[in-house]
Amino acid sequence: MLFNKLTTLVFALAASVATVAAAPSKRALAQVITSCTVPGTAAMTFDDGPYYYIYDISKALVAANATGTFFFNGNNYGCIYDPDNVKRVNYVLDKGHQVGSHTWAHKDLATLTWDQIHDEMWRVEEALMKISGRYPAFMRPPYGSYNDLVREASAIRGQVLATWDFDTEDSLGASVAQQKSSIDALIKKKPKTILSLEHETYGALNSVLEAFPFSHVEHRDLLAL
Numbered sequence: 001m002l003f004n005k006l007t008t009l010v011f012a013l014a015a016s017v018a019t020v021a022a023a024p025s026k027r028a029l030a031q032v033i034t035s036c037t038v039p040g041t042a043a044m045t046f047d048d049g050p051y052y053y054i055y056d057i058s059k060a061l062v063a064a065n066a067t068g069t070f071f072f073n074g075n076n077y078g079c080i081y082d083p084d085n086v087k088r089v090n091y092v093l094d095k096g097h098q099v100g101s102h103t104w105a106h107k108d109l110a111t112l113t114w115d116q117i118h119d120e121m122w123r124v125e126e127a128l129m130k131i132s133g134r135y136p137a138f139m140r141p142p143y144g145s146y147n148d149l150v151r152e153a154s155a156i157r158g159q160v161l162a163t164w165d166f167d168t169e170d171s172l173g174a175s176v177a178q179q180k181s182s183i184d185a186l187i188k189k190k191p192k193t194i195l196s197l198e199h200e201t202y203g204a205l206n207s208v209l210e211a212f213p214f215s216h217v218e219h220r221d222l223l224a225l
Contacts (some may be wrong), residue, residue: 030154032146033138035165036193045069045143045164046200047102047140048171050088051077053200058095067097070200071162074104074124077201089131100138100162101125112144117153125157138162164197205224206216 036043046057049072061068070092074080080089080178103109104123112120121139129135139154144163154161166186168179186194 012102027152028155029148029151030139030159031159032151032161032163033195034163035195039192042194042196043069044196044198045071045100045140045162046107046198047071048073048076049200050080050085050092050199052084052088053202054088054092058092058097061097062095066096068092069098069100069162070140071100071102071138072124072128073102073106074127075225076102076106080124080131084092086131089128092201093132093134098138099128099132099134099136100140101128101136101139101159103142107144108145109141109150110147112149114149117149121153121157162195164195166194166196168196168198170202 044066046054047069047186049070054070057068072080072089078085080086082168089099101121101124103120105120107116107120109117109120125135138161139157139159140162141150146161151161168174170179174182189217
């Protein structure tokens with residue numbers, strides 16, 4: 001699984017933030033993953049949930065003998081503590097998928113203060129621990145926007161930042177046909193790896209899943225990037 005099971009995390013994190021915030025020396029920076037590192041590997045990642053399309057996405061992935069990574073918000077398309085969303089979080093975990101942090105309210109972290117960044121990160125981490133008993137090892141900054149403060153805050157948590165190298169542009173209004181066309185064009189280039197960005201909040205994606213090249217590349221966990 002994609003999680004660090006840290007039973008003392010709440011106390012250790014609070015102490016680390018307080019200590020490091022007061023220190024004049026530069027903090028360590030979290031690693032940033034922008035592409036898969038294992039040749040022949042593709043990672044399908046889904047942002048902005050949990051949302052009700054998650055069941056269809058999971059079924060399509062499982063049918064293709066693949067797993068995906070879902071980067072959840074705390075309060076974007078509904079609150080993560082809503083009973084239906086709690087079920088969705090646990091459903092994808094039970095199906096072998098991975099869950100990462102996408103912050104609480106999908107704010108642009110690069111525009112926030114240190115305390116605001118910490119709040120955005122911690123609130124969704126706390127929710128995931130309460131719901132599933134697991135802590136996310138990966139964080140995807142909303143809009144792919146981050147700076148050194150964001151990397152420092154992630155490093156304190158022992159997290160890795162994950163962005164992408166291919167965008168289906170579903171969130172920009174790309175139709176199913178347009179998404180399929182861009183996927184086909186990508187495959188013709190025979191990339192060594194793919195780290196794709198999709199959003200589980202757009203129903204059109206469910207049709208595109210069938211077009212994504214499961215037969216062309218081996219799908220692994222994001223942890224293998």
